[in-house]
Amino acid sequence: MPTRLAGVSESTKLVATDPQRLLVIDGHSMAFRAFYALPAENFSTDTGQYTNAVHGFVSMLLTMIRQQKPTHVAVAFDLDTPTFRSLEYTEYKAGRNKTPEEFHGQIALIQKVMEAMNIPSISMDGFEADDIIATLAAKGEAAGLDVLVVSGDRDAFQLITEKTLVLYPKKGISDIPPMDGDAVEAKYFVRPEEYSDLAALVGETADNLPGVPGVGPKTAAKWINLYGGLPGILENIDSIKGKVGDSLREHVEDVKRNRHLNHLLRDLELPVGFEAMTLERPNREAVEELFDALQFNTLRKRLFDLFGDDPQDAAEEVAVPEHELLKDAKTLQAWFTAHGAQLLGVHAATVGGAGGTDVVGLAFASNDATAYISLEETDEATEQALAKVLSSTSYAKAVHDVKSTYKLLKNRGLELAGIVDDTMITAYLIQPDRRSHELPDIAQQHLRISLDASDAPANGQLALDFEGPDLATPAVRAAHVVRALSQHLAGMLVERGGENLLKELEMPLSLILADMEMAGIAVDTAKLDELYDDFTSTITQATAEAFEAIGHEVNLSSPKQLQVVLFEELDLPKTKKIKTGFTTDAESLADLLVKTGHPFLVALMAYRDATKLRQTVEGLRKAVAADGRIHTTYAQTVAATGRLSSLNPNLQNIPVRSEEGRRIREVFVVGEGYETLLTADYSQIEMRIMAHLSEDEALIQAYMDGEDLHRFVGSHVFGVEPEDVSSEMRSKVKAMSYGLAYGLSSFGLSKQLKISVDEARTLMKDYFSRFGAVRDYLRAVVDQARKDGYTETIFGRRRYLPELTSDNRQLRDIAERAALNAPIQGSAADIIKRAMLGVQEGLAEAKLKSRMLLQVHDELVLEVAPGELETVEKIVRERMGAAAELKVPLDVHVGIGKSWQDAGH
DNA sequence: CGAAGCGCCTT
DNA sequence: TCAAGGCGCTTCGG
Numbered sequence: 001m002p003t004r005l006a007g008v009s010e011s012t013k014l015v016a017t018d019p020q021r022l023l024v025i026d027g028h029s030m031a032f033r034a035f036y037a038l039p040a041e042n043f044s045t046d047t048g049q050y051t052n053a054v055h056g057f058v059s060m061l062l063t064m065i066r067q068q069k070p071t072h073v074a075v076a077f078d079l080d081t082p083t084f085r086s087l088e089y090t091e092y093k094a095g096r097n098k099t100p101e102e103f104h105g106q107i108a109l110i111q112k113v114m115e116a117m118n119i120p121s122i123s124m125d126g127f128e129a130d131d132i133i134a135t136l137a138a139k140g141e142a143a144g145l146d147v148l149v150v151s152g153d154r155d156a157f158q159l160i161t162e163k164t165l166v167l168y169p170k171k172g173i174s175d176i177p178p179m180d181g182d183a184v185e186a187k188y189f190v191r192p193e194e195y196s197d198l199a200a201l202v203g204e205t206a207d208n209l210p211g212v213p214g215v216g217p218k219t220a221a222k223w224i225n226l227y228g229g230l231p232g233i234l235e236n237i238d239s240i241k242g243k244v245g246d247s248l249r250e251h252v253e254d255v256k257r258n259r260h261l262n263h264l265l266r267d268l269e270l271p272v273g274f275e276a277m278t279l280e281r282p283n284r285e286a287v288e289e290l291f292d293a294l295q296f297n298t299l300r301k302r303l304f305d306l307f308g309d310d311p312q313d314a315a316e317e318v319a320v321p322e323h324e325l326l327k328d329a330k331t332l333q334a335w336f337t338a339h340g341a342q343l344l345g346v347h348a349a350t351v352g353g354a355g356g357t358d359v360v361g362l363a364f365a366s367n368d369a370t371a372y373i374s375l376e377e378t379d380e381a382t383e384q385a386l387a388k389v390l391s392s393t394s395y396a397k398a399v400h401d402v403k404s405t406y407k408l409l410k411n412r413g414l415e416l417a418g419i420v421d422d423t424m425i426t427a428y429l430i431q432p433d434r435r436s437h438e439l440p441d442i443a444q445q446h447l448r449i450s451l452d453a454s455d456a457p458a459n460g461q462l463a464l465d466f467e468g469p470d471l472a473t474p475a476v477r478a479a480h481v482v483r484a485l486s487q488h489l490a491g492m493l494v495e496r497g498g499e500n501l502l503k504e505l506e507m508p509l510s511l512i513l514a515d516m517e518m519a520g521i522a523v524d525t526a527k528l529d530e531l532y533d534d535f536t537s538t539i540t541q542a543t544a545e546a547f548e549a550i551g552h553e554v555n556l557s558s559p560k561q562l563q564v565v566l567f568e569e570l571d572l573p574k575t576k577k578i579k580t581g582f583t584t585d586a587e588s589l590a591d592l593l594v595k596t597g598h599p600f601l602v603a604l605m606a607y608r609d610a611t612k613l614r615q616t617v618e619g620l621r622k623a624v625a626a627d628g629r630i631h632t633t634y635a636q637t638v639a640a641t642g643r644l645s646s647l648n649p650n651l652q653n654i655p656v657r658s659e660e661g662r663r664i665r666e667v668f669v670v671g672e673g674y675e676t677l678l679t680a681d682y683s684q685i686e687m688r689i690m691a692h693l694s695e696d697e698a699l700i701q702a703y704m705d706g707e708d709l710h711r712f713v714g715s716h717v718f719g720v721e722p723e724d725v726s727s728e729m730r731s732k733v734k735a736m737s738y739g740l741a742y743g744l745s746s747f748g749l750s751k752q753l754k755i756s757v758d759e760a761r762t763l764m765k766d767y768f769s770r771f772g773a774v775r776d777y778l779r780a781v782v783d784q785a786r787k788d789g790y791t792e793t794i795f796g797r798r799r800y801l802p803e804l805t806s807d808n809r810q811l812r813d814i815a816e817r818a819a820l821n822a823p824i825q826g827s828a829a830d831i832i833k834r835a836m837l838g839v840q841e842g843l844a845e846a847k848l849k850s851r852m853l854l855q856v857h858d859e860l861v862l863e864v865a866p867g868e869l870e871t872v873e874k875i876v877r878e879r880m881g882a883a884a885e886l887k888v889p890l891d892v893h894v895g896i897g898k899s900w901q902d903a904g905h
Numbered sequence: 906c907g908a909a910g911c912g913c914c915t916t
Numbered sequence: 917t918c919a920a921g922g923c924g925c926t927t928c929g930g
Contacts, residue, residue, distance in 0.1 A: 555926075557925055561926090612913060615913095616914075641919080644921095652915060652921075
């Protein structure tokens with residue numbers, strides 16, 4: 001059923017003779033339609049922003065563009081400010097339900113999507129979207145355009161003409177034809193130009209415009225046709241008989257008001273012209289970024305498909321120079337002589353995918369040439385020639401993920417040096433909160449290049465049938481892209497002030513981390529097994545007791561089943577609400593135990609503790625490598641603040657707080673050939689950074705004097721002598737001090753300390769009255785971040801927080817807390833990273849065998865070679881202490897022991 | 906089989 | 917209603 005607009009041309013290609021078509025969308029009304037059509041709970045990002053309206057809106061828009069093939073598109077939005085209608089009639093649109101919480105922020109997101117798609121969003125102070133639409137329709141017609149209005153507001157029917165149609169979606173976004181004059185007449189028995197008269201008589205509940213009681217569309221249409229519209233009706237008002245006639249006469253002022261208000265203005269001075277509405281290709285980069293954030297993946301594909309901008313198409317455009325195969329030392333040397341003066345992209349080909357540990361070949365890319373060398377069968381001379389170019393700093397190399405590449409090569413006995421860029425780290429410094437910094441993702445975002453492993457071309461000409469898959473081509477392609485990315489990102493990094501961090505901090509650190517990962521930490525596997533058995537027997541016992549207490553079995557690891565037991569069978573008091581019912585978390589269980597003393601709770605808590613510990617032990621057991629050591633992997637580009645993270649296994653969250661948990665630390669031991677483990681940690685580094693950044697004289701003085709900080713703060717807050725600060729007071733103050741850097745609220749503090757909100761508020765007030773500079777600093781950080789769009793650490797590491805200006809309060813609050821925390825956590829991260837460079841340098845200068853093994857945010861664990869303890873401790877203390885010049889000293893605590901537990905705290 | 910939800914360990 | 921992480925288990929849906 002071709003509509004007139006779509007029906008004009010069934011051909012897919014627009015030709016010049018086709019009439020120009022303008023698509024005008026009522027933004028709010030369509031956003032609401034979409035909002036109610038799609039369940040909000042199924043559309044949200046992991047930051048909690050709901051996106052159902054955005055999703056539905058964009059989906060609808062894409063459908064419209066595909067079906068109607070407009071040449072021009074614009075979206076009109078209402079503003080929150082008063083309009084001439086609400087000023088004239090204060091009840092206008094009153095009584096509407098408040099917009100649901102889930103809707104908040106979605107209009108702004110839709111506008112962002114429109115911006116990325118180069119579609120203008122138009123709104124005008126004092127007027128409604130409807131007026132903008134009416135004006136666009138009028139001007140569009142005058143300019144010779146066909147117009148299609150998409151609106152959920154019936155007032156738009158008055159705009160229908162020969163050249164203007166209205167699409168009025170019934171419910172949701174369905175495939176219905178646009179309304180023309182005949183359609184309006186069929187439904188309402190009046191012509192479009194008379195629809196406003198009809199609406200004035202009948203009234204419009206959505207706008208809070210009551211009509212004439214007793215007069216519905218039928219009666220109104222009858223009168224309109226009889227008397228020729230509202231003016232005729234008013235002229236003949238006295239001749240209308242019956243009850244409805246009386247009613248009309250009684251409410252005639254309402255009708256006049258309605259007619260005045262539902263008349264749409266068609267002569268506004270619009271801020272944009274039709275040129276701006278020309279439908280263009282979307283801004284790919286902006287769409288990618290936005291859809292990444294919104295987690296719109298199917299829409300992304302639909303959008304790019306629609307605009308013929310498929311990633312695969314873009315990929316075709318990348319011209320990778322055909323590679324030369326470097327078969328021997330001679331060709332290798334020749335290639336480097338010819339092309340090595342340029343920046344070289346380097347990429348290692350591995351077997352077994354990204355997790356591969358064996359390098360099978362190396363690809364190189366210069367500006368105009370590429371090369372590949374297979375490492376599967378190289379002779380001695382070639383190996384040496386390769387070793388020379390890899391380790392030579394005369395060849396400037398860019399890689400993506402230098403740590404992995406370095407390890408890969410080192411495992412094969414090859415040293416890598418002369419690295420001038422790691423595009424993974426560069427991309428991270430530019431955009432630290434991206435989810436992924438994998439090469440294909442970064443290439444996609446910045447170069448619009450598709451680099452999926454799956455699309456590794458099976459190009460016939462190079463595939464050697466007898467030698468398995470073509471490893472060279474994808475590797476060469478990657479090397480080429482790395483080089484291009486390196487050049488593309490360099491300017492951006494400089495702009496964002498991150499060049500120094502890259503070259504002087506992160507890249508050198510990468511190699512240190514590689515060494516630490518390769519070193520690993522020795523474990524006592526017998527002890528590990530023993531622990532496993534211990535925890536298992538605890539679990540067995542706790543499980544039996546739990547079943548005994550309720551008289552039947554249940555999966556104690558299933559929150560869902562536990563809810564049934566706790567809140568239905570046992571009918572215990574309800575806990576905090578969560579999505580699936582009521583929480584069964586540890587805190588709530590403890591509460592319930594206090595309230596009810598039910599033995600099931602005791603057993604459950606014991607089960608929880610023991611299973612958690614056994615899981616940790618099991619994870620460690622599985623992670624022990626052939627050398628009897630555990631090799632974690634440090635992720636250098638994950639934490640948005642600049643911290644490292646540790647995975648496979650995570651050695652940064654090994655239990656320490658509970659007695660039982662600490663037993664796990666005993667299995668990390670000094671390795672064969674070494675004398676002892678040494679731990680060194682910064683004491684209260686974040687508080688010290690807070691003192692430094694806030695320049696609070698009192699705090700600084702306390703640290704200069706080497707006071708017990710929490711005791712000192714406690715004495716000020718509670719107004720007692722330091723020696724009279726009770727342990728309770730001290731712990732309150734400690735919780736507060738740390739909480740402040742996280743944007744702690746009085747509510748949060750009250751919950752943590754189990755005190756009243758009032759008490760918490762007083763505590764904070766007293767704190768800030770003594771340490772006013774801290775409060776001033778915290779305020780200033782957020783203000784500055786809002787202005788700049790980013791926060792910065794002492795060493796210039798930036799974190800961009802666009803959500804600081806979001807309309808969505810929840811998102812804004814989250815961003816504000818991140819803004820408070822990022823400079824502090826991030827500066828601490830910078831400092832320990834600097835310390836690691838220093839320690840490494842110190843160890844190397846002293847030619848020691850001792851080595852760093854682990855980093856746990858504010859702590860380093862080293863393995864000390866025989867006879868080196870004294871020197872190592874001196875180096876560590878000096879280098880860690882000198883990692884930053886703050887207004888307060890950096891205190892380092894050192895511990896020695898055969899196990900991590902013995903050496904620690 | 907992967908994603909979502911819950912829960913819990915660290916600094 | 918306190919920041920930054922990693923990970924195991926259950927449940928659910930494709």
